[in-house]
Amino acid sequence: MIIVLIGPPGSGKSTQGHLIANKYGLPFIGVGDLVRDMIHSDNSEYKKKVNSGNLLPDDVVFGIVKAKLDQYDTDKGFILEGYPRTIGQAKLLDEYLLGKHCSLNCVLYMDNVVDQDIADRIKGRYQCSNCGSTYSKEKVPSNLMCARCGKLLVPRCDDTITSLKCRMQEYKKKSLPVYDYYTENKCVTAINASKSIEEVFEKAVQIIER
Template sequence: MIIVLIGPPGSGKSTQGHLLSEEYHIPFIGVGDLVRDMIHSDENEYESKVNSGNLLPDNVVFGIVKTELDKYDLQLGVLLEGYPRTIGQAELLDEYLLKKRVKLNQALYLNNVPQKQISDRIAGRYQCQSCGATFSKEQVPPDFVCERCGTLLIPRKDDTSESLLCRMKEYQKKSLPVCEYYEKTDRLCSVDASRSIEDVFELSKRCLEKG
């Protein structure tokens, strides 16, 4: 099963992605984290763009995704979280999958997340300055020290309220057409993400198994 999981910042994509990847025994690829790792490991022209909440060019993001996808046997399935964010990215993925003779089963869209819930979920996220690992409010260790490498954690740079507003705008402008793109080809499955983690997980499974 090949799934993409899309939704606005703070919609719980990462949580649901990990649950679904465990449920279906398919690798989880968190594209947002990969992008952050890339700009973190390599101080480059993209860092300020991403920190201010803008999207990277489609071919750059797809390059990162392709490197990951190439590591797996796609016949066995995979889950991409936080990708695609634009129609261009969706098309690049479809072309790639066609060449690999596999197809995307479903685009799972976490819909209907109230603005308030998004701000609450995003407030309080921390990131490691050294390895780039991110921690949600609930995951932050009490001593604020990274569990992966022992460095002190700082609030995530792209989680400021101006940046969030900017990301929401970018999101709406570019990602809603992505939903339409999948809807036209009958691969969109939309889930009410304002409900509890357990409910959203159940709804998502039902959606995916139907598709």
């Protein structure tokens, strides 16, 4: 089972992706985290781009995704979160899956989240100052120490309001068309993501199992 989760920044993709991955025993691939891991250990132009809220080139992002997918048995399936963010990325994924003789089962689109809710949701997200691990609002340890390496957590560097505005613009311009792209293949379903985590998860399971 191959499931893709797309939607605007702060729409709860990662939270739902983890819940779905746990329920079905599938690997979770969070592409935003992979990109942040990559730029954390890299002082290149990419770091500036991501921190100011811009998207990286399609081939760079797909390279990161492919390296991860190659570690898994794609036949068994996986949950891909925060990818594709452009039509170009969607096409690269389709080609890759075609080469592996498999295809997407379901694309979940996290819809109906208003900009103010997004701003509220991303407030309180943290990242480790040492290893780059990220923590959603609910998962931040109370002592602000990283669960992986024990170092101090700091607010996530691409979560400033200026960066968020830029990410929303990038999202509307480049990522919304991805929804239309998948509509043509009839494999995408929109979920009202303004509901509670439990309600959104219940809806996601219904869609996956129908």
